[in-house]
Amino acid sequence: MAGYLKIEHVDKSFERNGVTSEVLKDISLEISEGEVISIIGHSGCGKSTLLNLIAGLTEVSSGAIVLGSEVVSGPGPERAVVFQNHSLLPWLTVYENVNLAVSKVFGAKRSRAERHEWIMHNLDLVQMGHARDKRPAEISGGMKQRVGIARALAMEPKILLLDEPFGALDALTRAHLQDAVMEIHERLHNTMIMITHDVDEAVLLSDRIVMMTNGPAARIGEVLDVPLGRPRRRLELAGDRTYLKCREAVLKFLYERHRFVEAA
Structure with a gap:
């Protein structure tokens, strides 16, 4: 278009x-x-x-x-932004960082189960589903950027x-x-x-x-x-x-x- x-x-x-x-x-x-x-x-x-x-x-x-x-x-x-600095909240897990965006955008539109499925879908899309329970300090810089991309994509x-x-x-x-x-x-x-x-x-x-x-x-x-x-x-x-x-x-x-x- x-x-x-x-x-x-x-x-x-x-x-x-x-x-x-x-x-x-x-x-x-x-x-x-x-x-x-x-x-x-x-x-x-x-x-x-x-x-x-x-x-x-x-x-x-x-x-x-x-x-x-x-x-x-x-x-x-x-219009989702991915910055050079990953901007992940250090006290939240990988899953929780993505959930923050998903709940903000879809909290009133999708059930808890639907939001969970959507979060995992986007983490899997950037090959980070295995690290869902890790915190930013426990993963590499490249992995942090993958999570940042997943968070942005999860906002559709x-x-x-x-x-x-x-x-x-x-x-x-x-x-x-x-x-x-x-x-x-x-x-x-x-x-x-x-x-x-x-x-x-x-x-x-x-x-x-x-x-x-x-x-x-x-x-x-x-x-x-x-x-x-x-x-x-x-x-x-x-x-x-x-x-x-x-x-x-x-x-x-x-x-x-x-x-x-x-x-x-």
Whole structure:
């Protein structure tokens, strides 16, 4: 469905001590249902600010963000966020952390047995059902992120927002979680928007890559289509011409923007 999420001429500024800082300028983008979008750019280009605007955690200064037929005016369960920091409550078990979200969203709509089944379904989806009774201190960083993803998916969001969810993980764990996200998308066909600094991650996971210009007043510089079929297998793509061409295009964009900053 074209225009499932519409970002229409969005500006975002912050004011402190009488000084206005313009972070984003005239951001316009349409995202289709089931699409995976990566947003990439140098530090300070407003990637996370844009994600927070879509999540409703921050208000736009001008323009509008429309999901379906509803204008985004605040946070809601239809837009679930997975942050780089897993944000699990340390005194609750894995099961209880997911249950917190499920009870909030479905407490009045589903029975206790239905909620239990749904929690276990989502934990099994990220291969964490076996750790349901463990607390965050007893599991690894990658496992914590899996629980964070399960918690977000358990809210049945229309859009899953991922803010550098694998940035703090080692390379091998990161690769396993990337594969897990691709498997989840293959099963659910859900809409995902992900912030990343990793070019290979963006090309591997995305249908389109949104490349931001440098801040302040960052804009969308280019949007790159990634015409790779699904399912995707990282080892098979290592020498794929289309993969390498997309990777080169993103690196070229980022290098040229970085060189502009250095020369300024």
